[in-house]
Amino acid sequence: MRLLKRLFGVLLLLTALAAAVVAWWLHRPLPLASPSVEFSVESGMSPRQIANGWVAAGVEAPALALYEWFRWSGQARRIRAGSYEIGPGVTPRELLRKMVLGDETLATVRLIEGWTFKQFRAELARAEGLRPTTAAMSDAEIMAALGAPGRHPEGRFFPDTYAYSRGSSDMAVMKRAMRAMERKLAESWAARAESSPLKSPDDALVLASIVEKETGLSSDRAMVSGVFNNRLRIGMPLQTDPTVIYGLGDRYDGNLRKRDLQADTAYNTYTRPGLPPTPIAMPGKASLLAAVQPAATKALYFVSRGDGSSVFSESLNEHNRAVDKYQRKR
Structure with a gap:
């Protein structure tokens, strides 16, 4: 009986020591091979694979x-897929908490107003940590x-x-950007002026892309749109x-x-009236709104001052007098 008690006591002591060691380890910073360590948890990974x-x-x-x-x-089943980064001082408890909360390390890519789809693809290809799954795909295949x-x-x-x-x-990222444009375009179209000559959201998108490329000063967007809306209304070529x-x-x-201005193509708005068949760039929110809410103006022309x-x-x-003054410097 005494032997059993002693064995039980030893077992309790070993259990307490093991618990103390585990507690110590859980609160001890993990040693790292480099100042920071990154790892991506993929969906479906088991806890053993993650470890x-x-x-x-x-x-x-x-x-x-x-x-x-x-x-x-x-909490193993609560670990979220994502990209994580840890640095010095992170303990096993903090590592698990980070993955359970989905506290990811995120990268960003910026897409600029006025860029073409070609520029968009090139920027995504340069983006750090972004898998280039569309690299070998044509534009049509991507869509x-x-x-x-x-x-x-x-x-x-x-x-x-x-x-x-x-x-x-x-x-x-492409899918998110496309969905975002669909939402922004729908919001803009719903807010269009009653007098707008535009017949569809696609018309608004095309015109917004032109306004984006033609506007050097943000405050001019509505006026530039007003000129183009006036030309569309009377059937005058956009000449842009x-x-x-x-x-x-x-x-x-x-x-x-x-x-180039005289060669007739689908995008030559000097030789063909109306809007071109597609947008020519990615318009931002301000240009989308300007396209459907043009300034109330009688202007049919505009020319850059050079600033x-x-x-x-x-x-x-x-x-013509403005062209002579600001373009021809006469």
């Missing part, structure tokens, strides 16, 4: 110990994968700053250089020549 992954990434601790901690804590087969991609993505988990796909440049594509070398602002004119004679 092994952290050790492989640079956490210098027994993978079995991490695994048993995840399992023993009762089909996004659920918009047959739709031209230009202007269909909202320019903004997008945060993403490292290891996310570029397609995921950015559409011609877009139609030239890679043939544009920085100089727009007279022959980003524009001079607006109601008559051709007045416009």
Whole structure:
């Protein structure tokens, strides 16, 4: 009987010591192979795979110990997929808490107003930690994968700053940007002026892209839109250089020549009335609103002063005088 009591006492002591060691380990900073360690938890990973992954990434601790901690804590099933980064001082308890809360390390990519889809794709390809799943896909294949087969991609993505988990796909960012543009366009179209000559949200998107490219000063957007809305209303050609440049594509070398303005293409708004067939860039929120809420003006012309602002004119004679003053320097 005494022997059993002694054995029981020893067992209790060992259990208490083990508990103390575990408690000490859980509150002790994890040794790291580098100042910071990153690891992406993929959806469907088991606790053992997650523990092994952290050790492989640079956490210098027994993978079995991490695994048993995840399992023993009762929170292993609550670990969220995502990209995580830890630095000096992080304990096993804090590591698990970080993953359970989904406290990810996010990267960002910024898409600029006025960019083309080609520029958009190039920026995504440069984005740190973003998987280039669309690299070998054509524009048409990308749109089909996004659920918009047959739709031209230009202007269909909202320019903004997008945060993403490292290891996310570029397609995921594209999808978010496309959904964002759909929402912003719907909101703008719902707020359109009753007098607007635009016939559809797509018309508004096309015009907004032109306003984006034609406006050097934010405060001029509504007036620029007013000029184009007036021209559309009376059937006058838009005569806007950015559409011609877009139609030239890679043939544009920085100089727009007279022959370019005279060569008839789908995007030449000098030779064809109305809007071009697609947007020519990604318009921002301000240009979307300007397209459907133009300034109340009789102006039919505008010319750049050379400082980003524009001079607006109601008559051709007045416009020609402004061109002589600000462009020809006469």
